Amino acid sequence: MPEFKKPHALTDAPLHYCPGCTHGIIHRLVAEVIDEMGIEGQTVGVAPVGCSVMAYDYFACDMIEAAHGRAPAVATGVKRANPDTFVFTYQGDGDLAAIGTAEIVHAATRGENITVIFVNNTTYGMTGGQMAPTTLPGQVTQTTPYGRNTNVEGFPIRVCEMLSTLSGVALAERVTVVDPANIRKAKAAIRKGFEFQKNKQGFSIIEVLSTCPTNWGKSPVDAIDWLKENMMPYYPLGVYKEGAIR
Amino acid sequence: MERKLMKGNEALAEAAIRAGCKCFFGYPITPQTEISAYMSKRMPKVGGVFLQAESEVSAINMVYGCASSGIRCMTSSSSPGVSLKSEGVSYIAGADLPCVIINVMRGGPGLGGIQPSQADYWQATKALGHGDFQLLVYAPSSVQEMADTVTKAFDLADKYRMPALILADGLLGQMMEPVAFEDVDISFGDGSDKEWAARGHNNERKHNISNSLYLKPDELEDRIVERFKRYDVIKANHTEAECYKTDDAELIITAYGSVARIAKAAVDAARAKGIKVGLFRPITLWPFPEKELKAACANAENVLCVEMSMGQMIEDVKLALECKKNVEFFGRTGGIVPKPSEILAKIVEMTQKGAE
Numbered sequence: 001m002p003e004f005k006k007p008h009a010l011t012d013a014p015l016h017y018c019p020g021c022t023h024g025i026i027h028r029l030v031a032e033v034i035d036e037m038g039i040e041g042q043t044v045g046v047a048p049v050g051c052s053v054m055a056y057d058y059f060a061c062d063m064i065e066a067a068h069g070r071a072p073a074v075a076t077g078v079k080r081a082n083p084d085t086f087v088f089t090y091q092g093d094g095d096l097a098a099i100g101t102a103e104i105v106h107a108a109t110r111g112e113n114i115t116v117i118f119v120n121n122t123t124y125g126m127t128g129g130q131m132a133p134t135t136l137p138g139q140v141t142q143t144t145p146y147g148r149n150t151n152v153e154g155f156p157i158r159v160c161e162m163l164s165t166l167s168g169v170a171l172a173e174r175v176t177v178v179d180p181a182n183i184r185k186a187k188a189a190i191r192k193g194f195e196f197q198k199n200k201q202g203f204s205i206i207e208v209l210s211t212c213p214t215n216w217g218k219s220p221v222d223a224i225d226w227l228k229e230n231m232m233p234y235y236p237l238g239v240y241k242e243g244a245i246r
Numbered sequence: 247m248e249r250k251l252m253k254g255n256e257a258l259a260e261a262a263i264r265a266g267c268k269c270f271f272g273y274p275i276t277p278q279t280e281i282s283a284y285m286s287k288r289m290p291k292v293g294g295v296f297l298q299a300e301s302e303v304s305a306i307n308m309v310y311g312c313a314s315s316g317i318r319c320m321t322s323s324s325s326p327g328v329s330l331k332s333e334g335v336s337y338i339a340g341a342d343l344p345c346v347i348i349n350v351m352r353g354g355p356g357l358g359g360i361q362p363s364q365a366d367y368w369q370a371t372k373a374l375g376h377g378d379f380q381l382l383v384y385a386p387s388s389v390q391e392m393a394d395t396v397t398k399a400f401d402l403a404d405k406y407r408m409p410a411l412i413l414a415d416g417l418l419g420q421m422m423e424p425v426a427f428e429d430v431d432i433s434f435g436d437g438s439d440k441e442w443a444a445r446g447h448n449n450e451r452k453h454n455i456s457n458s459l460y461l462k463p464d465e466l467e468d469r470i471v472e473r474f475k476r477y478d479v480i481k482a483n484h485t486e487a488e489c490y491k492t493d494d495a496e497l498i499i500t501a502y503g504s505v506a507r508i509a510k511a512a513v514d515a516a517r518a519k520g521i522k523v524g525l526f527r528p529i530t531l532w533p534f535p536e537k538e539l540k541a542a543c544a545n546a547e548n549v550l551c552v553e554m555s556m557g558q559m560i561e562d563v564k565l566a567l568e569c570k571k572n573v574e575f576f577g578r579t580g581g582i583v584p585k586p587s588e589i590l591a592k593i594v595e596m597t598q599k600g601a602e
């Protein structure tokens with residue numbers, strides 16, 4: 001039987017994530033893919049602000065901490081400087097779909113040869129649970145205390161659907177990590193993203209539906225149930241686009 | 247040595263490539279667009295990278311990523327675009343990364359105008375972004391200097407691991423003059439000589455991190471204090487200025503960039519009238535050449551600061567002279583370039599006042 005160990009691409013630093021938060025699982029999946037492809041030495045990760053701002057302490061590859069929303073531009077700089085480097089960004093939904101909308105759309109449409117790990121937890125985790133561009137209609141957050149009113153706050157952004165209209169995108173896939181079967185699918189999607197990158201076939205984004213038990217005010221188990229009942233109908237899992245652009 | 251007739255903006259771009267700038271990230275804005283246009287033509291020919299970003303915010307963040315890889319890179323803009331870059335500049339300074347930023351200034355605030363201006367002196371020398379940091383700031387005054395200062399900016403930015411800024415204006419950018427380039431083979435480093443670069447550790451070292459976040463206040467203070475020690479070394483070693491007819495001058499004009507050229511004409515006109523005037527031209531705006539200015543003003547009672555703004559550098563002039571001289575100001579702003587005759591009139595006014 002194979003031994004269950006920490007992937008080499010993760011350091012020994014203890015993760016600071018809240019109990020039951022799925023950020024930890026997603027970190028592990030990215031690290032396992034890096035290990036399996038044997039690319040840790042050629043990989044540069046870019047983590048902007050959000051709960052995962054200190055990902056630079058957790059991933060054992062070279063890391064860059066970026067300003068809020070700017071990771072796709074920073075990753076572009078790394079990739080253009082050294083096209084053979086594997087470059088991934090690790091971004092939250094506030095980061096990617098609000099303040100960093102221009103950066104993600106243009107990195108995608110350029111077909112920037114990078115892999116984006118997009119963690120959608122419908123909230124701004126780090127700053128204490130405010131409304132995010134992905135907050136569901138009716139969802140209560142710190143800044144939508146009466147529930148998100150679409151007449152006032154507008155509608156959530158479905159990022160994979162939006163980006164899949166762009167010609168530069170090789171992979172846009174939505175996954176989740178609520179159970180072992182889905183975790184395996186999530187890992188396969190991340191692997192696919194890195195393979196597209198390896199073959200210089202275009203931009204890849206893997207959106208991971210994730211929990212934020214702390215700001216949702218739920219136990220880890222209830223948070224998983226809430227994700228299944230509320231997020232999965234609004235954000236259907238699946239492949240939105242797949243195919244080399246070059 | 248190669249001599250060419252070039253626009254200031256193009257000379258600067260060519261010199262950057264010869265200095266080993268591999269990647270250029272731009273966004274169109276008047277009056278610096280020739281830099282992007284030149285780079286887009288030349289970079290693919292020499293194996294470099296030209297990329298037009300979606301905004302100045304993105305352009306400076308591309309620079310941040312590229313600089314993190316240990317590769318020489320540059321971005322250029324004009325005043326409104328430079329304001330947008332300030333977030334990225336602060337992160338670059340906070341992560342101790344070298345890069346070069348160009349500001350070909352135009353009139354402001356807001357959208358302002360597209361004519362030459364020097365109204366971004368404060369922004370460049372005091373606060374191009376939040377937090378405790380400085381940029382190296384060069385102010386070229388000729389097409390040749392557009393080329394020369396960009397080379398120095400790359401070298402010092404690398405040496406001291408900090409961003410450097412070239413503060414030019416529309417006049418210098420558009421002006422055509424002969425420029426000489428050293429014969430060099432164009433070559434770009436790959437960052438492997440930079441032990442701090444986050445470019446993939448190749449399983450040969452611990453991972454590098456490009457970062458400006460320090461949640462523990464004592465760690466953050468240590469980082470900043472270390473940075474300011476480097477700034478002290480720069481202040482002691484890298485100030486630059488030009489003195490023109492200052493030896494016997496009773497009145498010293500201080501001016502930088504294109505205005506210094508106009509001031510020179512006013513100095514000559516005043517000298518022709520028998521008035522002993524000289525020009526002091528800072529080439530580095532940060533660090534400001536304080537001791538050089540003090541020395542140049544040793545025999546002068548009067549100092550006239552001339553700028554294309556409402557008066558920004560004048561504060562550094564007064565500080566350097568410790569309020570021991572009479573410092574007055576003449577400026578035009580909003581895109582209006584001062585005339586030599588206007589400066590001469592102010593010189594005559596000041597010297598007559600002294601005689602009364």
Ligand SMILES: Cc1ncc(C[n+]2csc(CCOP(=O)(O)OP(=O)(O)O)c2C)c(N)n1
Pocket residue numbers: 049050051052068091092093094095096119121123124125126127132
């Ligand atoms: C320019 C800027 N604005 C605001 C912030 C404050 N801030 C830090 S993290 C964050 C939200 C992060 O939310 P998200 O991207 O959804 O990631 P999560 O924390 O949920 O993982 C905000 C607004 C900042 N750091 N920088």
Ligand code: SF4
Pocket residue numbers: 016017018020021022023051121125126211212213214215
């Ligand atoms: S605040 Fe939410 S997203 Fe952030 S670590 Fe805690 S549970 Fe995870």
